[in-house]
Every structure is written in C-alpha cells, then in structure tokens.
Amino acid sequence: MKAVIYHNPMCGTSRKTLDILREEGADPEVIEYMKTPPSREELKALYERAGITPRDGLRAKEPLAEELGLTRDDVTDDEVLDAMMEHPILINRPLVATDKGVVLARPQDKVRDIL
Template sequence: MKATIWHNPKCGTSRKTMAILEETPGVDLTVIEYLKNPPTRAKLEQLFGDAGITPQEGLRVRGSPAEELGLTKDDATADQILDAMAEDSSLINRPLVETDKGVRLCRPQELVQEIL
C-alpha cells in the first residue's frame, strides 16, 4: 500500500505517525516535509475533502499566525483559509496522511490506523 505523509520532523505527533507507517508491513511511504515543499491550494482542498474535514478543522492555530491573520474568527471563509495556507504552510495542521483508503489528519496519531 502506498502512503504519503505531510510531515514536520519537529512535531512529536507527526514523528509518531510516521513511525506507525514505517513499522506497518507493506507500506510504501512517501514523506513530504510540507514546510519545505508545501501542497498547492488544490491539493489542500482535495486532502481536506477526502478527509471529510473543513479547512477550518485543518487550520493550525497554535504556533502559527492564524489568529493575527483573522483566520480563527467565525466569519473567516474556507477560501480565505485555503489561500492563507497556500501562502504560509505553517498554517496547515499536521500530520496529514493519504493512502488508497482515504486521508486523515492524524491527531492523535492512532487515527492513521483507519486508512491502513
């Protein structure tokens, strides 16, 4: 099974999720350090859609400029959040994992089991 993780090596949850993927037999893992190689806006839309979450639910608030940018307010639109994420990948919550069985925002890391 192919799996792709949008990974931040400084994040403990991301490291734990990657360890689960690496320890699972038969997983062909692609690691994308999304802060260095951010996904496109279209890819973010696809990932969130496939995960069944909104851009608001995929927004990283802690340790990001989300609040200063007004993205945590109730009137922030999905388009505004996606545009901001496309410009600043630190706004993307992590880790996102994609397999043939779907996409999950793996917080907590055990959620990755749902798509393995």
C-alpha cells in the first residue's frame, strides 16, 4: 500500500506513525513538511479528505499560534491556512494519506484507520 506522510523527524508521534506504516507493510513517501511544505491547495484538499478544518489541523500548542491570534474563536480557515503557508511549524503532524483516506494521526494509532 502506498502512503504519504507529512513528517517532522523531531516529533515522537510522527516517528511512531512512520514506524507503524512500515510495520504494516505500507510504502511511505516521507515528506518533511518543514523543508518542503505542501501548497495551500494541497493542504486544504488534505484537510477536506480528512474531514477536518484547517483550524482542526492547527498546531495550537505552538506559541506562534497564539502570538498570531490563531486561537481566537473568530479566526477563519483562510487566516489559518495563510499562517500555515508562512509558518509550516503551525501544521499539526503527522498528516497521512493513502487511497483509503487521510488522517491527522494523533494519536499515532489513528493511522491504522486508513491502512
């Protein structure tokens, strides 16, 4: 099975998710999104396939999210996506896509839903 993981090797959950993909026989394409972020359109499409909003995909624990006002109740999806394009650290990870769907694999075992 082919899989694409938007990965941050510094993140334990991301590393564990990658291990699960390999253990389950997936052939993961690893995209280190901090070095090669997805385009705005790609990210929006991934979130749509996952059934989540950009706000759901925001790494709200990142101090920059609060500094930029992205934790406000009235923040729009466009504002969140714009910030993610400028600051990829705001993209929560790992985001995994297969032919069966897309998940934000938090916790990492959630990736099994699309294998």
